[in-house]
Amino acid sequence: MADDAAPRRGPRGEAVTLAHGAGGRAMRDLIDGIFLAAFGNAGIAALEDQARLPLADFGGGGLAFTTDSFVIDPVFFPGGDIGRLAVCGTVNDLVVGGARPVALSCSVILEEGLPLADLRRIAASMAAAAAEAGCRIVTGDTKVVPRGAADRIFVNTAGIGSIPQGRELAATRIRPGDALIVNSTLGLHGAAVMAARGDLGLATALESDCRPLGALVEALLDAAPGTHAIRDATRGGVATVLNEFADAAGVCCRIDEDRLPLTEAVRGLSEILGLDPLYLANEGLFVAAVPEPEAEAALAVLRPLPGGAAACRIGTVTGAPAGRVVMTSFFGGERLVDMLEGDQLPRIC
Amino acid sequence: MADDAAPRRGPRGEAVTLAHGAGGRAMRDLIDGIFLAAFGNAGIAALEDQARLPLADFGGGGLAFTTDSFVIDPVFFPGGDIGRLAVCGTVNDLVVGGARPVALSCSVILEEGLPLADLRRIAASMAAAAAEAGCRIVTGDTKVVPRGAADRIFVNTAGIGSIPQGRELAATRIRPGDALIVNSTLGLHGAAVMAARGDLGLATALESDCRPLGALVEALLDAAPGTHAIRDATRGGVATVLNEFADAAGVCCRIDEDRLPLTEAVRGLSEILGLDPLYLANEGLFVAAVPEPEAEAALAVLRPLPGGAAACRIGTVTGAPAGRVVMTSFFGGERLVDMLEGDQLPRIC
Numbered sequence: 001m002a003d004d005a006a007p008r009r010g011p012r013g014e015a016v017t018l019a020h021g022a023g024g025r026a027m028r029d030l031i032d033g034i035f036l037a038a039f040g041n042a043g044i045a046a047l048e049d050q051a052r053l054p055l056a057d058f059g060g061g062g063l064a065f066t067t068d069s070f071v072i073d074p075v076f077f078p079g080g081d082i083g084r085l086a087v088c089g090t091v092n093d094l095v096v097g098g099a100r101p102v103a104l105s106c107s108v109i110l111e112e113g114l115p116l117a118d119l120r121r122i123a124a125s126m127a128a129a130a131a132e133a134g135c136r137i138v139t140g141d142t143k144v145v146p147r148g149a150a151d152r153i154f155v156n157t158a159g160i161g162s163i164p165q166g167r168e169l170a171a172t173r174i175r176p177g178d179a180l181i182v183n184s185t186l187g188l189h190g191a192a193v194m195a196a197r198g199d200l201g202l203a204t205a206l207e208s209d210c211r212p213l214g215a216l217v218e219a220l221l222d223a224a225p226g227t228h229a230i231r232d233a234t235r236g237g238v239a240t241v242l243n244e245f246a247d248a249a250g251v252c253c254r255i256d257e258d259r260l261p262l263t264e265a266v267r268g269l270s271e272i273l274g275l276d277p278l279y280l281a282n283e284g285l286f287v288a289a290v291p292e293p294e295a296e297a298a299l300a301v302l303r304p305l306p307g308g309a310a311a312c313r314i315g316t317v318t319g320a321p322a323g324r325v326v327m328t329s330f331f332g333g334e335r336l337v338d339m340l341e342g343d344q345l346p347r348i349c
Numbered sequence: 350m351a352d353d354a355a356p357r358r359g360p361r362g363e364a365v366t367l368a369h370g371a372g373g374r375a376m377r378d379l380i381d382g383i384f385l386a387a388f389g390n391a392g393i394a395a396l397e398d399q400a401r402l403p404l405a406d407f408g409g410g411g412l413a414f415t416t417d418s419f420v421i422d423p424v425f426f427p428g429g430d431i432g433r434l435a436v437c438g439t440v441n442d443l444v445v446g447g448a449r450p451v452a453l454s455c456s457v458i459l460e461e462g463l464p465l466a467d468l469r470r471i472a473a474s475m476a477a478a479a480a481e482a483g484c485r486i487v488t489g490d491t492k493v494v495p496r497g498a499a500d501r502i503f504v505n506t507a508g509i510g511s512i513p514q515g516r517e518l519a520a521t522r523i524r525p526g527d528a529l530i531v532n533s534t535l536g537l538h539g540a541a542v543m544a545a546r547g548d549l550g551l552a553t554a555l556e557s558d559c560r561p562l563g564a565l566v567e568a569l570l571d572a573a574p575g576t577h578a579i580r581d582a583t584r585g586g587v588a589t590v591l592n593e594f595a596d597a598a599g600v601c602c603r604i605d606e607d608r609l610p611l612t613e614a615v616r617g618l619s620e621i622l623g624l625d626p627l628y629l630a631n632e633g634l635f636v637a638a639v640p641e642p643e644a645e646a647a648l649a650v651l652r653p654l655p656g657g658a659a660a661c662r663i664g665t666v667t668g669a670p671a672g673r674v675v676m677t678s679f680f681g682g683e684r685l686v687d688m689l690e691g692d693q694l695p696r697i698c
Contacts, residue, residue: 019690021695022584022689023583023584024589024689027584050442050448052414053412054411057412058404058412062402062403062404063402063403063406064402065452065509066454066488067455067488067505067507068490069457069458069490069492070492093399097399103414107505141417143420145500146695149420149499150420150500154458156416156418156456158454158505160412160414160509161399163401235370237372240373281372339374339377340371340374341374347492347494
């Protein structure tokens with residue numbers, strides 16, 4: 001491409017201006033100097049509005065397609081930032097369906113006045129997370145809105161992945177007898193973001209668990225090829241995923257309160273603020289429904305991997321009451337774990 | 350899927366609340382009652398976070414992938430709305446690269462308080478535009494931010510398409526001697542949005558040209574299979590596309606001012622406001638670089654089609670000055686047509 005030879009001009013000034021979104025030279029300089037510089041030229045046809053990918057990248061099993069927008073506040077938080085989150089969130093939606101991420105898009109909505117230094121840091125973070133996840137950012141878009149029409153930066157990523165032949169993961173395939181397992185402790189992302197918000201005045205050691213889950217899912221599927229469904233427990237937390245499982249398959253998800261893995265920090269924050277860690281957001285945690293005979297093998301391969309040390313079984317799928325999630329409490333009683341009805345924490349992702 | 354049998358619950362109330370973005374039941378009801386109701390269940394696995402597509406949908410030539418976010422103000426404008434725009438914009442990025450749109454994603458960022466009636470209208474408009482363009486909306490995401498953190502609604506669409514074997518459209522392929530043609534009159538979208546903004550106090554008959562361009566592009570490529578490049582002239586207008594062409598191919602794009610097709614309404618508004626229609630945004634206009642021997646055939650197939658009535662040749666590609674766009678004016682003089690340096694109109698798309 002001709003642009004590979006042309007000198008790359010960075011954006012002028014220290015902050016985003018409306019001109020950076022107007023489609024002209026200032027926008028080109030912003031894209032060249034920040035996004036292409038961070039993401040690398042290799043996969044990006046800078047002067048075309050679309051990326052082209054050979055079908056050979058997709059193997060024979062099919063193509064997965066997903067999207068998420070990210071509006072998290074604060075933009076930078078312990079354990080990550082909106083860029084890392086935007087890559088991990090979309091990558092994880094692909095991998096929990098059994099797909100291998102191939103390519104991502106990156107579309108940003110910027111508020112006039114956003115420091116360019118913040119944008120550079122976010123772009124670098126996206127590039128690093130994409131490399132960690134083994135995929136490329138190949139196409140994008142930039143819009144700028146006047147001050148007050150958005151809050152600093154919103155990021156959308158869409159992702160496409162290849163589904164290896166024969167992989168069939170779906171919540172509808174879950175059956176009574178399946179073991180319910182998680183790879184990590186609950187609520188790290190939600191608790192870290194809540195603690196990071198200035199208005200709480202809490203200083204904690206909490207860090208988001210934001211990470212790409214591909215290596216863990218591939219290991220799980222190797223060790224437990226009969227796995228029925230996997231889902232990452234983001235907004236709405238583990239409680240929401242279990243309700244979706246129960247609803248889709250017409251089964252009951254039964255969990256034990258004393259098996260739920262929690263760090264002391266999350267337990268403490270939840271007690272102080274009266275939150276239920278079952279509903280706290282995660283960005284590096286999945287719930288998997290694994291046939292009983294494969295459950296121990298699944299846990300054994302997860303635990304040595306980064307992000308899998310706390311892998312454990314939290315419960316079992318039964319037939320009734322269909323569509324419900326039931327938790328046995330510390331004290332032996334049972335209670336229904338319903339879907340979240342209201343809003344627990346806006347702008348968590 | 351189990352959800353096909355379950356009764357569909359719509360969202361409660363009259364306006365978007367933070368609960369609609371929290372990941373729980375309220376969000377599910379919003380998605381079910383508005384987006385799935387509008388887009389149809391057929392292509393959407395409502396309970397999975399990703400869409401799966403057979404590779405057979407993509408033919409043998411390759412896959413195209415693109416994305417755009419839309420922040421237009423006003424959300425509803427003469428000739429369209431943010432939903433129609435979001436579908437047409439992404440579809441058109443695919444088709445001008447020679448791809449046939451297969452599937453779209455739809456991700457919305459909603460401001461707390463947005464009337465649900467507006468959201469229903471936008472979703473219906475997206476569904477209609479996707480049907481018009483011959484593709485499906487297959488996956489999506491919904492975020493809600495508190496009042497003041499965004500302006501009503503932003504929509505991101507990503508799109509994937511199939512590239513028929515042998516199609517090679519790229520600005521780098523443009524050669525001296527190519528005819529430069531457009532399918533439509535210039536500046537309709539930009540002028541209509543500007544006129545629709547309350548602060549101008551103008552009442553005009555202007556309508557945006559927002560439309561999917563697939564049928565026009567397919568006809569063009571049938572009649573002029575040697576076409577080197579096509580690009581839709583959105584933000585930054587025809588001037589920006591011509592500059593991108595000149596820059597990518599190292600050629601000069603020479604146009605004649607008296608050949609530029611303009612409606613009286615656009616000409617009038619531009620004169621009143623001191624705007625140059627070459628820089629006004631379009632949402633249903635492409636510029637194509639077509640080898641001279643095929644130019645007349647291209648125009649002949651475009652003119653009978655919807656959106657092609659004003660198709661005409663606006664100029665010719667020459668060798669020098671390389672990287673420049675030169676316009677011969679009404680009075681016979683020549684002037685350089687540069688890329689837009691500043692911002693002409695924020696939130697035009």
